[in-house]
Amino acid sequence: MPYVAVKGGERAIQNAEALLKAKRRGDGSVPMVTSKKGESSPS
Numbered sequence: 001m002p003y004v005a006v007k008g009g010e011r012a013i014q015n016a017e018a019l020l021k022a023k024r025r026g027d028g029s030v031p032m033v034t035s036k037k038g039e040s041s042p043s
Contacts, residue, residue, distance in 0.1 A: 025032075
């Protein structure tokens with residue numbers, strides 16, 4: 001993790017990462033798409 005010279009900066013980065021993860025996930029009521037066993041997922 002990069003150095004942040006601001007009080008509370010590390011926590012702010014963690015919160016921002018969690019927010020982005022939730023936004024990328026989209027609607028939580030829709031099940032996640034998973035690959036079948038043996039199939040490779042796109043990189």
